[in-house]
Amino acid sequence: MKKRVCSICLLITLIFSIHSTTFTSTALTSNEPLYPYLQLLNSDQLSVYNQIYQNIMNFNDELFLLDTPISEKSLEDTMNSLFNDHPELFWVYTSYQYAVDSSNIVHKVRLKFCITKDELPQAQANFNDVLNSLVSGAKQFTSQVDQEKYLHDAICQMNTYDPDNHMNQSAYSALTTGTSVCAGYARAFQAACQRLGITCYYVTGISMGSTHAWNVVKIDGKFYNVDLTWDDSISECIGVTSYDYFNKSDAAFASDHSRSSLSGRIVACN
Numbered sequence: 001m002k003k004r005v006c007s008i009c010l011l012i013t014l015i016f017s018i019h020s021t022t023f024t025s026t027a028l029t030s031n032e033p034l035y036p037y038l039q040l041l042n043s044d045q046l047s048v049y050n051q052i053y054q055n056i057m058n059f060n061d062e063l064f065l066l067d068t069p070i071s072e073k074s075l076e077d078t079m080n081s082l083f084n085d086h087p088e089l090f091w092v093y094t095s096y097q098y099a100v101d102s103s104n105i106v107h108k109v110r111l112k113f114c115i116t117k118d119e120l121p122q123a124q125a126n127f128n129d130v131l132n133s134l135v136s137g138a139k140q141f142t143s144q145v146d147q148e149k150y151l152h153d154a155i156c157q158m159n160t161y162d163p164d165n166h167m168n169q170s171a172y173s174a175l176t177t178g179t180s181v182c183a184g185y186a187r188a189f190q191a192a193c194q195r196l197g198i199t200c201y202y203v204t205g206i207s208m209g210s211t212h213a214w215n216v217v218k219i220d221g222k223f224y225n226v227d228l229t230w231d232d233s234i235s236e237c238i239g240v241t242s243y244d245y246f247n248k249s250d251a252a253f254a255s256d257h258s259r260s261s262l263s264g265r266i267v268a269c270n
Helices: 043-057 072-085 120-138 144-158 171-177 182-196 228-238
Strands: 012-014 064-071 092-100 105-113 200-207 210-219 222-226 246-248 257-259
Touching: 043 064, 043 072, 043 105, 064 072, 072 092, 072 105, 072 200, 120 144, 120 171, 120 182, 144 171, 144 182, 144 210, 144 228, 144 246, 171 182, 182 200, 182 210, 182 228, 210 228
Parallel strands: 012 092
Antiparallel strands: 064 105, 092 105, 200 210, 200 257, 210 222, 222 246
């Protein structure tokens, strides 16, 4: 049986060396169906969100100066928003380093990467191959809910819960290595649904007393909660596929799931 525990670590390490990096920035398009967390940010946070995104895409692992300094809490919400919105950015850890001044304002950030820049093209090819295969399989069905169920079942069947995978916070772990934790399950499902054209969001919070991640999905115009991790855990216990946590309302999830303050601001599932 899989461990019913999931830790989503955002290890914040303060560093104080000075280095700035310049690059050509291309702002992301604000698109609510794909990027709900981006919609929650103020103008300063949005500037940082876009700058961090570009540094991830540029594979910049050096300490760089923020164009718009922000508070530690604002940075935390911004980084969480970025990682929640973008499951395809699997090559960067969700942990990061930053430097603050005497007023606790963040001026510099350093990203940490899971793989090398040379490994990235092949990793992206592997990632896309699995996603495309999942989408192809789902398209044999005509209804959204059957397509969603196919993705749910396939990702669960592909995986074993394992906190020791160093990429376990990424969609890549669940899609290509066969071992992950709740964050990997949820990001893999998010990425697959997005590739298929189904609106799907990443949600964080508390479940069974531990930090946890699951999804909100829009099926036939209505939003639902989906938790692949718990369904997969139950499936291993009972020997058949579980749908106990598939397409449920917030009320149905309330007994053992509570959203984080950030995820609580995106769409409700009534």
